[in-house]
Amino acid sequence: MAKASLRWQCRRGMLELDFVLERYLDRHYDAADQTEQGLFARLLSAQDPELQLWILNGVTHPDPAFQPLIAKIRGI
Amino acid sequence: MALNKRRFDALIIGAGGAGLNAAIQLANTDARVAVVSKVFPTRSHTVAAQGGVNAALANVLPDNWHWHMFDTVKGSDYLGDQDAIEFMCREAIPTVYELEHNGVPFSRLDDGKIYQRAFGGQSQDFGGAQAARTCAAADRTGHAILHALYQQNVRARTHFFDEYFAIDLIRDDEGAILGALVMEIETGEPLLIEAKATVLATGGCGQVYRTTSNAHINTGDGMAMALRAGIPLMDMEFFQFHPTGIAGRGMLITEGVRGEGGYLVNRDGERFMERYAPNAKDLASRDVVSRAIVTEVKEGRGCGPQADHVLLKVDHLGEEIVSKRLPGIRESGRIFAGVDAAHEPLPVFPTAHYVMGGIPTDPYGRVIVPQGTGEEVVPGLYAAGECACVSVHGANRLGGNSLLDILVFGRAAGLDVIENLQEHKNHRPMNESSVEAAMARLTRWDQKGEGISIRELRDEFRKTMEDHAGVFRTEEIMGEGVEKLKALRDRLPEVRLHDHSKVFNTARVEALELENLFDTGIAIAYSALMRKESRGAHSRPDYPDRDDTNWMKHSLYFREDDRMDYKPVRTKPLTVETFPPKARVY
Ligand SMILES: Cc1cc2nc3c(=O)[nH]c(=O)nc-3n(C[C@H](O)[C@H](O)[C@H](O)COP(=O)(O)OP(=O)(O)OC[C@H]3O[C@@H](n4cnc5c(N)ncnc54)[C@H](O)[C@@H]3O)c2cc1C
Numbered sequence: 263m264a265k266a267s268l269r270w271q272c273r274r275g276m277l278e279l280d281f282v283l284e285r286y287l288d289r290h291y292d293a294a295d296q297t298e299q300g301l302f303a304r305l306l307s308a309q310d311p312e313l314q315l316w317i318l319n320g321v322t323h324p325d326p327a328f329q330p331l332i333a334k335i336r337g338i
Numbered sequence: 339m340a341l342n343k344r345r346f347d348a349l350i351i352g353a354g355g356a357g358l359n360a361a362i363q364l365a366n367t368d369a370r371v372a373v374v375s376k377v378f379p380t381r382s383h384t385v386a387a388q389g390g391v392n393a394a395l396a397n398v399l400p401d402n403w404h405w406h407m408f409d410t411v412k413g414s415d416y417l418g419d420q421d422a423i424e425f426m427c428r429e430a431i432p433t434v435y436e437l438e439h440n441g442v443p444f445s446r447l448d449d450g451k452i453y454q455r456a457f458g459g460q461s462q463d464f465g466g467a468q469a470a471r472t473c474a475a476a477d478r479t480g481h482a483i484l485h486a487l488y489q490q491n492v493r494a495r496t497h498f499f500d501e502y503f504a505i506d507l508i509r510d511d512e513g514a515i516l517g518a519l520v521m522e523i524e525t526g527e528p529l530l531i532e533a534k535a536t537v538l539a540t541g542g543c544g545q546v547y548r549t550t551s552n553a554h555i556n557t558g559d560g561m562a563m564a565l566r567a568g569i570p571l572m573d574m575e576f577f578q579f580h581p582t583g584i585a586g587r588g589m590l591i592t593e594g595v596r597g598e599g600g601y602l603v604n605r606d607g608e609r610f611m612e613r614y615a616p617n618a619k620d621l622a623s624r625d626v627v628s629r630a631i632v633t634e635v636k637e638g639r640g641c642g643p644q645a646d647h648v649l650l651k652v653d654h655l656g657e658e659i660v661s662k663r664l665p666g667i668r669e670s671g672r673i674f675a676g677v678d679a680a681h682e683p684l685p686v687f688p689t690a691h692y693v694m695g696g697i698p699t700d701p702y703g704r705v706i707v708p709q710g711t712g713e714e715v716v717p718g719l720y721a722a723g724e725c726a727c728v729s730v731h732g733a734n735r736l737g738g739n740s741l742l743d744i745l746v747f748g749r750a751a752g753l754d755v756i757e758n759l760q761e762h763k764n765h766r767p768m769n770e771s772s773v774e775a776a777m778a779r780l781t782r783w784d785q786k787g788e789g790i791s792i793r794e795l796r797d798e799f800r801k802t803m804e805d806h807a808g809v810f811r812t813e814e815i816m817g818e819g820v821e822k823l824k825a826l827r828d829r830l831p832e833v834r835l836h837d838h839s840k841v842f843n844t845a846r847v848e849a850l851e852l853e854n855l856f857d858t859g860i861a862i863a864y865s866a867l868m869r870k871e872s873r874g875a876h877s878r879p880d881y882p883d884r885d886d887t888n889w890m891k892h893s894l895y896f897r898e899d900d901r902m903d904y905k906p907v908r909t910k911p912l913t914v915e916t917f918p919p920k921a922r923v924y
Contacts (some may be wrong), residue, residue, distance in 0.1 A: 264842065266743075266841060266842035266843065267465070267524070267841075269842070269844050270501065270523060270844055273377050273554055274385075275377075275381045275383045275555070276385060276553055277551060277588055277589055278589050278674070278786075280553055280554045282673060291854070309380060310381060310385045311478050318670070319669065331851075336673055338672045338673060
């Protein structure tokens with residue numbers, strides 16, 4: 263998916279998510295490989311409370327393939 | 339190129355709790371309903387509301403709507419309209435049951451009834467013992483509401499225009515609203531949506547401030563659209579701030595942190611709340627703590643390289659307690675401030691949370707404007723939710739009452755639209771000059787060349803709002819602020835976009851949002867400057883008392899000439915006795 267479209271998908275209902283998702287898009291997305299870029303696009307299709315669990319509350323994503331991406335988004 | 343057009347009976351702008359609950363009322367009629375939302379509906383800001391929604395169901399402790407009404411009138415610092423408040427508190431009960439029926443999975447008691455939590459500001463028996471009035475769906479109330487209402491609307495064939503941005507209302511020469519000009523964000527194409535009734539449900543405007551708990555989408559679009567259509571905004575000076583947001587970012591740090599023994603310090607390491615509130619200290623009320631923090635910063639005792647925040651300490655509690663009792667705060671600190679709260683203090687500053695003011699409506703969601711010595715309805719226009727002001731929150735909102743407001747008045751607006759459509763079978767004739775004016779707002783951003791960037795002007799605007807129309811409000815500070823804001827507004831025409839592509843051009847959306855931030859922000863600043871008293875969330879050190887003789891009235895700000903007008907508070911409820919103003923002590 264084009265980056266411009268992803269930028270709009272980073273607009274969420276919670277400020278916390280806006281912040282971490284846009285930060286990833288600005289800092290890491292361009293340098294990421296295609297697999298990671300694809301995972302990011304898929305992650306954005308999740309519901310806000312799910313994203314909140316995985317990214318903000320640190321709950322493990324059911325699909326381990328997402329975990330490294332989520333760690334990068336958390337940016338700790 | 340010809341402008342694409344669509345016709346619907348009703349157009350609802352906004353797909354948060356208010357918009358979706360308005361739309362669902364029309365589901366069982368044969369009306370054609372369009373819902374426009376700039377983000378996918380379940381990404382609306384309502385999703386952030388996790389606390390819950392108030393209704394006097396009396397499932398856990400004794401309760402009734404009249405006590406709920408008393409608490410709301412008192413909480414409003416007697417600025418709320420008592421007829422609207424009675425209506426809301428009565429309607430709360432069927433509204434929650436209707437939501438349950440529509441599939442919201444409320445948390446339950448063992449006997450199967452809806453569980454209810456106790457929150458601040460809730461009392462039994464008109465100011466007596468604590469009541470338990472808040473219904474929640476675990477910690478996902480907002481999402482559960484959006485999800486259920488969205489599903490029901492899809493089933494009812496509501497037509498969703500997802501990721502469409504509403505630019506402006508279209509109106510005829512008599513002031514009747516004929517629909518709106520919108521833009522598909524993906525393609526950048528404009529679309530004219532004609533409707534017999536239009537409902538604004540675009541949510542709040544926290545983004546006018548630099549530090550806010552609101553999502554980036556909360557840019558006051560609907561409020562600004564109303565202003566540009568000649569409609570005033572009411573009581574905009576009343577903005578609720580939360581004392582502890584992450585500095586420079588805005589994310590909320592819950593009150594619970596100070597309840598667990600966290601406290602605030604300035605650059606000298608002083609526990610400054612002891613000076614401002616010797617008894618309650620860090621647990622003083624929100625406005626007292628917020629003002630103390632801003633005072634510390636203003637007087638040069640702020641922390642950090644810019645000396646622009648204070649510190650919230652929990653590290654003295656020890657790693658074990660922080661991890662066990664405040665895990666969320668530790669995560670937030672690490673993610674948003676790069677600080678581990680178990681070992682270092684968190685940088686905090688008051689964060690703009692909720693706007694009590696908005697587009698003036700009656701309890702049926704109809705937008706009303708002054709006319710002669712009275713008021714009249716704007717034909718074809720409704721507003722509901724945080725963008726509206728039916729005046730149930732007055733000068734301050736109680737927790738759990740805003741989800742209630744959006745649901746009750748979203749519903750009321752939807753029901754009134756049904757009646758309205760029965761009376762008005764035909765579309766009014768289109769008004770081309772109004773369409774052209776709206777189109778000009780869009781095409782203005784095609785101008786090329788050098789100019790100021792959106793970010794530069796936006797940052798400066800939001801900082802000015804924070805410094806001059808935020809927590810700390812004196813004549814001098816606000817007067818200077820209004821002048822600065824007007825000077826910034828004069829620079830708006832110099833802003834240029836660098837990216838003129840059509841597809842998902844978010845910069846273009848941000849440009850349109852920037853204009854909306856200016857219109858709503860300036861409404862706040864003007865209204866605040868003019869109100870010379872302290873009431874609810876509007877607190878002025880130079881006028882420290884509430885002045886019921888001169889100021890128990892609603893403010894109305896008009897965009898044209900930045901004009902102010904006022905109207906009386908409606909103190910007469912529908913069926914019960916008036917609650918006369920009293921000192922508001924808790
Ligand atoms: C962190 C946080 C927690 C909260 N918790 C609670 C709580 O526990 N209980 C409570 O009662 N209240 C709570 N509130 C307040 C409450 O969440 C909001 O007041 C309420 O959700 C607003 O709902 P709404 O339907 O008016 O608007 P929103 O949910 O904000 O929806 C606005 C809609 O308008 C659309 N829109 C906006 N502009 C445009 C445009 N130009 N074109 C097209 N579409 C547009 C958006 O896409 C969106 O669909 C909380 C607020 C915050 C910030």
